[in-house]
Amino acid sequence: MEVPGLAHNITSPLSPCEGMIKDLSLDAIQLCERDGSKSQDGSISEMEELPVPQNIKISNITCDSFKICWDMEARSKERITHYFIDLNKKENKNSNKFKHKDVPTKLVAKAVPLPMTVRGHWFLSPRTEYTVAVQTASKQTDGDYAVSEWSEIIEFCTADYKLRHCENLMRSLSYVLTQLLSCSLLNLREEQENRMLPSVKDNSGSHGSPISGKLEGIFFSCNTEFNTGKPPQDSPYGRHRFEVRADTLFNPDTNLYFGDFYCMYTAYHYVILVLAPKGSSGDEFCKQRLPALDITNNRFLTCKQDKEGEGSLVFHHAQDVILEVIYTEPVDLALGTVAEISGHQLMSLSTVNAKKDPSCKTCNISVGR
Numbered sequence: 001m002e003v004p005g006l007a008h009n010i011t012s013p014l015s016p017c018e019g020m021i022k023d024l025s026l027d028a029i030q031l032c033e034r035d036g037s038k039s040q041d042g043s044i045s046e047m048e049e050l051p052v053p054q055n056i057k058i059s060n061i062t063c064d065s066f067k068i069c070w071d072m073e074a075r076s077k078e079r080i081t082h083y084f085i086d087l088n089k090k091e092n093k094n095s096n097k098f099k100h101k102d103v104p105t106k107l108v109a110k111a112v113p114l115p116m117t118v119r120g121h122w123f124l125s126p127r128t129e130y131t132v133a134v135q136t137a138s139k140q141t142d143g144d145y146a147v148s149e150w151s152e153i154i155e156f157c158t159a160d161y162k163l164r165h166c167e168n169l170m171r172s173l174s175y176v177l178t179q180l181l182s183c184s185l186l187n188l189r190e191e192q193e194n195r196m197l198p199s200v201k202d203n204s205g206s207h208g209s210p211i212s213g214k215l216e217g218i219f220f221s222c223n224t225e226f227n228t229g230k231p232p233q234d235s236p237y238g239r240h241r242f243e244v245r246a247d248t249l250f251n252p253d254t255n256l257y258f259g260d261f262y263c264m265y266t267a268y269h270y271v272i273l274v275l276a277p278k279g280s281s282g283d284e285f286c287k288q289r290l291p292a293l294d295i296t297n298n299r300f301l302t303c304k305q306d307k308e309g310e311g312s313l314v315f316h317h318a319q320d321v322i323l324e325v326i327y328t329e330p331v332d333l334a335l336g337t338v339a340e341i342s343g344h345q346l347m348s349l350s351t352v353n354a355k356k357d358p359s360c361k362t363c364n365i366s367v368g369r
Helices: 163-175 282-285
Strands: 054-059 067-072 082-088 106-111 116-119 129-138 144-145 154-157 180-183 185-189 216-221 240-245 254-262 270-277 301-305 313-318 322-327 336-340
Touching: 054 129, 054 154, 067 129, 154 180, 163 254, 254 282, 270 282
Parallel strands: 270 322
Antiparallel strands: 054 067, 067 116, 082 106, 082 129, 129 144, 129 154, 180 313, 185 216, 185 240, 216 322, 240 336, 254 270, 301 313
């Protein structure tokens, strides 16, 4: 069962978790002091008669839900009418700001059989650390509540987007893409030595992306000027550019996956694709986590046999987005050329650890059910 209520507007001194949201609304609920002191109407709470949740377990964690259960002593168990759940983002200097800090985190649920599912994409972010504690409560005839002491504090971390979430993210692109442009080169973000080795994908893009911080690869740009078919003169990735023929990395022996779709508080959007040689470790990683694309027929990047040529390959890429490609295997610099860019280095367009705009209505999905 889902947690049916969120609390707002009454200050509670009882939260045991750090960084809690202070405002709490429970329709005239007045939480009692932990030591059994008087409530605001002068009555004495009876915390000692209500069992404290023990041995809390968190399971079935997704990007926007989890199940919670606990053990309780038998005493006064029949008097329990509600559970109070104090859920808080575990704050630290690197904590994400994907959700607004004024989102309430005090949850109120009727005393349903355990385990109980807590679900809500409006207060649970993917890949985020949380703390949780629980009270048992008994609603009184006057509308007030007697409560137990808070349980121990448990920590857990929500999960990445599932495959279906990535598919929803990919479908949201239908409002952005219009047509494909031809291309023949892929450009490396920055020059490395002799042999380029895969490195772990940074944390740029969607907060729940299953490839961030996990997939190893080499980051290429796949953008060309519409009038020349050549790479842009300017670059956000450094003064030097490595160019390699597209068919060196992208061919019928390569699988293609949709990785991410995001923007950074700007009018233009980024799409990340993954190129993985069939049977490679990167290919196996992506099969379980990302939507696979038909390399000959998709709206992002295609590879087809040239009907007029002698078995050569032709390539097209989307023109309405900034397209970036992760290649999951090492690449020898001898396969391409290195040269200094002729234009400006546009550092403001760099995507290194860039955060996605959570308010954009185009590239954000609702993962709630």
